[in-house]
Amino acid sequence: MSDTKKIIEIEVLRYQPESDTEPHLEVYKVPFSDDMSVLQGVQYIKDNFDGSLTFRWSCRMAICGSCGMMINGIPKLSCETFLRDYYPNRVRVEAMAHFPIEKDLVVDLSGFIGKLESIQPYIIPREARSLEQGEYIQSPEQFNAYIQFTSCINCTLCYAACPQFGLNPDFIGPAAIALLHRYNMDSRDGAAEQRMELVASEEGVFNCSAVGYCSEVCPKHVDPANAVNINKTNAAKDYFLRFLSPKGGSK
Amino acid sequence: MKSGLKRSNAPIFWSLFGAGGMLSALFGPVLVFITGIAVPLGLLLPAGTMSYPKMLAFAQNFIGKGFIFAVIALFLWFAAHRIYHSLHEIGIHPGLLAKLLCYGSAFAATLISAYVLLGLGF
Numbered sequence: 065m066s067d068t069k070k071i072i073e074i075e076v077l078r079y080q081p082e083s084d085t086e087p088h089l090e091v092y093k094v095p096f097s098d099d100m101s102v103l104q105g106v107q108y109i110k111d112n113f114d115g116s117l118t119f120r121w122s123c124r125m126a127i128c129g130s131c132g133m134m135i136n137g138i139p140k141l142s143c144e145t146f147l148r149d150y151y152p153n154r155v156r157v158e159a160m161a162h163f164p165i166e167k168d169l170v171v172d173l174s175g176f177i178g179k180l181e182s183i184q185p186y187i188i189p190r191e192a193r194s195l196e197q198g199e200y201i202q203s204p205e206q207f208n209a210y211i212q213f214t215s216c217i218n219c220t221l222c223y224a225a226c227p228q229f230g231l232n233p234d235f236i237g238p239a240a241i242a243l244l245h246r247y248n249m250d251s252r253d254g255a256a257e258q259r260m261e262l263v264a265s266e267e268g269v270f271n272c273s274a275v276g277y278c279s280e281v282c283p284k285h286v287d288p289a290n291a292v293n294i295n296k297t298n299a300a301k302d303y304f305l306r307f308l309s310p311k312g313g314s315k
Numbered sequence: 316m317k318s319g320l321k322r323s324n325a326p327i328f329w330s331l332f333g334a335g336g337m338l339s340a341l342f343g344p345v346l347v348f349i350t351g352i353a354v355p356l357g358l359l360l361p362a363g364t365m366s367y368p369k370m371l372a373f374a375q376n377f378i379g380k381g382f383i384f385a386v387i388a389l390f391l392w393f394a395a396h397r398i399y400h401s402l403h404e405i406g407i408h409p410g411l412l413a414k415l416l417c418y419g420s421a422f423a424a425t426l427i428s429a430y431v432l433l434g435l436g437f
């Protein structure tokens with residue numbers, strides 16, 4: 065391409081489990097054009113300098129949620145973050161905070177996957193219906209109650225942003241609680257009480273100290289902090305009113 | 316669903332924290348203004364607004380007593396919770412000692428203020 069290309073320094077946190085005892089930073093000088101994302105910068109390094117550099121990506125359009133990285137210390141999707149916004153300064157790219165590093169920029173997400181499963185992320189019907197009874201009817205109002213919380217792409221940026229998750233990896237965390245809330249708020253679902261056991265547990269919503277950074281970094285405007293907050297109120301109500309409810313609430 | 320989940324007792328402290336937070340947001344600034352600025356400097360309010368007989372009468376009134384109690388106790392529960400969690404955030408991981416110091420002092424102050432207020436009679 066043209067010889068007027070600018071060069072940006074990209075500093076990458078490297079960790080090769082076979083040879084490294086701990087992660088370290090390495091700097092690469094990458095030629096870039098104004099339309100290049102940080103992800104493309106990292107791809108350039110892999111293609112031209114070091115083929116062993118490992119990272120996740122797929123869609124390149126902020127929808128698959130796999131390319132999250134700490135970019136100058138802020139959790140971001142690297143495919144929608146542009147090198148031009150950092151030039152002429154150096155940009156630092158690291159694995160997502162608060163997760164164990166597997167290799168270079170790839171982190172171990174098995175804990176997160178386990179949390180997603182634990183919230184029962186599917187509709188548990190309020191009432192059994194036969195096919196003859198037809199579909200569940202939902203009003204626009206009922207739809208609006210949960211639609212925002214369906215936009216999560218499981219990028220885990222909110223976990224990298226959450227200081228409480230950093231301190232206690234057992235905390236089920238922002239995205240999982242937002243998804244839990246999505247099912248609780250669905251008029252077809254009737255399992256909010258079952259999910260309360262997790263919400264109200266020591267791993268649940270009360271780990272949150274209302275920092276709000278999760279919602280700030282969320283690329284899909286899910287506002288997980290709001291979901292957590294609403295469920296704190298729900299859990300507090302459940303705590304004090306469980307003795308009055310006929311079923312006794314959750315244990 | 317995971318098994319072996321333990322219910323958190325946080326709602327007790329969280330509710331006191333929430334109530335204290337709301338109360339301090341509503342009354343905190345104006346109380347600071349009245350007791351810390353207006354009365355000592357003799358601004359705006361008539362002289363003797365907080366004189367001993369007036370304050371004693373206020374504290375002997377049923378509603379006044381309740382107000383003083385709520386302001387002292389809930390403000391302290393609010394502060395205890397906030398401090399406890401801030402310690403955690405700055406990396407001092409609160410153990411039993413921090414818990415006892417934070418919530419214990421709020422608890423002690425609650426008892427003392429209840430005792431003193433009731434002792435003032437009605």
Ligand code: SF4
Nearest residue numbers: 216217219220222282
């Ligand atoms: S809530 Fe937002 S930041 Fe968190 S995983 Fe979902 S999309 Fe990503």
Ligand code: FES
Nearest residue numbers: 123124129131143
């Ligand atoms: S590559 Fe899919 S979100 Fe960035």
